[in-house]
Amino acid sequence: MAAALKLISHKLCPYVQRAVIALTEKGVAFGRIDIDLADKPDWFLKISPLGKVPVLTVATATGEVALFESNVICEYIEETQPGPKLHPADALDRAQHRAWMEFGSAILSDLWGLETTTDAAIFEAKRQALVAKFARVEAALDAGPFFAGESFSLVDAVFAPIFRYFDVFDEFGDLHVFADTPKLRAWRAALPRRPSVKAAVGADYPTLLRAFLVRHNAYLLQRAA
Template identity: 60%
Template sequence: MTLHLTSHALCPYVQRASISMTEKGVAFERTDIDLANKPDWFLAISPLGKTPVLTDNDQSIFESSAILEYLEETQPHPLHPSDPLLRAQHRGWIEFGSSVLNDIAGFYGTKDKDVFEAKVETLRAKFSQLETQLGEGPYFEGSAFSLVDAVFGPVFRYFDVFDQIGDFGILTDKPKVQSWRAALTARPSVQSAVSADYPELLWAFLLKRQSHLSGLMMDRPGGEAGL
């Protein structure tokens, strides 16, 4: 075993790499670190101080997009389409997925109600774009699981907790998106990308943000106690 993934328990970008390697049937080790107390050895291999970092035979790669491409080039069972045009389009949708994650961070992080509501509208609009892009499924490109699916599995995982807080209508009236979400939720590689206590960890993380969403959580019966 030569692949080692340096991780954070809640990082959606780490989950991408984990899902990719699991789908490829590649053995790897994983070490979670505390990003609030980064060890020196981690800072030595992560110039941006972020997870994930993939180490292969003592050589390290940082940034999830670079890691995914490296895995595609060096490991079996490609998750990118073979057609160059379709492959380039998928790379674009992967970046779209990253922009959705940025909006999700704004959604759960802002203290301002107006900004919060603006983020809700932005997320609704982006998932409406996805609704028009999706076909018959069950995955992004039909029956084949791709890296776009590996990116959106962690995206949808957030909503498993958000749905416990309130109905924000972000995924409402989007049957193709909902079906895609269900297919990814059931995928073993997506399930195994996080620990069993992920929902509780995410709940605690969101509460600590002291954001507008945190206030809605506190208003929920037993909100401080968690799920």
């Protein structure tokens, strides 16, 4: 029988990783289809209004329903699937978590600029923006090991893919974005030990990310040369 949930994916997409982590934490079976975003299939464009991944298709009695936008998908998973809760029970705490998920998306926007620019000045501006944003996250962290302490949450699912970038970036030199954030460094170290975080990408992720940087002639590589 086909999986009731099917995730349309790209191997490098951090937003896809959020959904994979959430589904894995819940222990939910799902299918996964990786597509080439440089050559998007027609069937994908028909179900993705924004032409972006992830898209989660949900089998219903009348056919498949396609959900798009990663945070919407994660919220649907949280609300409908069994398994551990990934949001706090308290409404105010839950709202704060959702706000930090959005903040994670803002960090990813700066990361995109950092990894794709060929310009030294833009690279430094994005690096400084990341330093400032990570300082705000540091101030919000408590004892750990996760964002909300002992409980793994959707905020962790958002930030794990962010930190994964730096596992590759660090090969080309320290960007000094975590120098003054000891709690964030501990959080970063804890997340890859989580089975759901490990399972969110394939073993070829570092190779694919390096190739992506080369294709974009990224200043990050020039800086390391």
